[in-house]
Amino acid sequence: MTIALTPVLQEFVAHYNQWITIFLMVAGLYIVIAKDNMIKKLVGLSLFQTSVYLLYISPGKILGGTAPILDERFTVYSNPLPHVLILTAIVVGVATLALGLALVVRINEAFGTIEEDEIFERELGE
């Protein structure tokens, strides 16, 4: 049994990877802006960065393509460059997250809280 899809829906389903990218991007950015908890902000930031990984990786994939191996039997292969770029971007993302978390630990030691609104209230009160 085949399910008949309207052209609009077909278009939507065919680009599902892009929709996931956009969802992750917007959700991540929303968390960074809307949350006061500093750890949650960093979670949002990581989501935002992760969306970029998908943005790069998915256009590099060719359906039915193999890994880029030099061999006569394989002629269609996926582009390896986006993978390499994103490996670098993941390292950058991990470093950023680690530094961010380290700062949050220090902020907790110095201020006794990691809620941004509480800290600002206290600092303005001084």
Add this chain to the structure above:
Amino acid sequence: MSAGELAVGTAAAVAHTRTLSEQLPALQVVIPLLGAVLCALVRKGTLAWALALAVTWVMPVIALALLWRVQASGPISYAMGGWAPPWGIEYRIDALSAFVLLLVSGVAAAMLPFARKSIASEIDGDKQSWFYTMFLLCLTGLLGITITGDAFNAFVFLEISSLSTYVMIALGSDRRALLAAYQYLIMGTIGATLYVIGIGFLYTLTGTLNLADIATRLATLGFSPPMLTALSFLIIGISLKLALFPLHVWLPGAYAYAPSFATAFLAATATKVAVYLLVRFLYSVFSLTTLSEPLPVFDLLLALSIAGMLGASIVAVFQDDVKRLLAYSSVAQIGYIMLGVSLANGPGLTGGLVHLANHAVTKAALFLAVGAAYYRLRTVQEMASMTSLKITDLAGLGRQMPWTLAVFTLGGLSIIGVPGTAGFISKWYLALGALEKGWWWVVVVIMASSLIAVVYIGRVIEIAWFREPAGPLREAGRPHPSMIFSMALFGFAIVFFGLDTSWTAKLAVSAANMLLGLGQ
């Protein structure tokens, strides 16, 4: 030794020196990177400083050699690791990048003598070598962004410089430095991620990451919506890093709470390199014609820079903390630079680019002078726990530290744009650029912003020169000679670049002509 052997020996020596000079583009980035690793291993503050000093003093020499070669024989292309561009990473030095390389390395070299005493007083002993490690990493990143011809490589260098900057800010003695560093980390990462999204669109559009290659392929593609998306992401991402007016909120906190030396270094170099990156994309990658039609990029940038020149200057007038005041002044001055970039004609772009250099030396002088005063005040017993410098703390500074305040005054005059100082040259070119477009009202805005600068600089200078010194300041001695040395260099640069424009303006003119395709 026979004559033949001697000739062979000389030929080998010539071949050897030639290979070394061919490797200069790589050395410009690799030396500070290795220096950073060594600094991390040393663990002794003074030794790490000496190492950083040696590294940063080599940098301008390399930058000068590169500039000389660019002027003699045109742009240099260096294939990193021997992989030919556009597949491999290309380091590309033209009139603009040679200018920015010399600026960043020169400022760092002139500033580093100041660091030893200042850092030793503000950062605990065991953390000092980490500070110099971060400083050299930041320098690596900034020079890397400038020298690379690869869009993704620029992102990696951007993050190297940003991550080390967050650490430098967090090492400030006030606990609010941690907050400022965290805020900057969030904003900076959003900016860098937006940049990398923009690069992703360009890559899917053109299939290349080499900037020159992207430019040629975009020109054949013609206008398309993804191109516009890429451009928007790039502009907003880089504008976050360079603190263009409404995206500047991270800057005042970061500058106010970072260690004095870090503030001076960041104010003079970090935002300038971000401006360089934006100029590179606006002028070299996207051609002017595709820009102006579908999206009014330059009109938008013009509106934001004018808002920054006026808005941030007015906010600066109401600050009590000296470093925060200068930070808002920086936002306004970035407005001047971006005004020149958005005028997009010969004199205007020259004005923007020359203000990169002029503002760098001016703000370095101002922040170093404030850092020296802060350093001396903290040596007084009752002020030892102070973590920020109020304008009122400077009362009577002119009697206790006349040289420090003289440098501050010179910097202030340059911010205002008094003839004979570097700031005047920039404003002159900017006004010429505006008049060439027939926009006399822009000249009025430049004048208005300068008048507001008179108010906020005047406030500090009035208190510092004419009031009686308060108790603690009377006991504070003279700054260390190494600090005076750095400040004097920048004070001299302000006057020198204000009177003799054969260096700064000439380099800026040739860079602007190259970007606008006008020929040398």
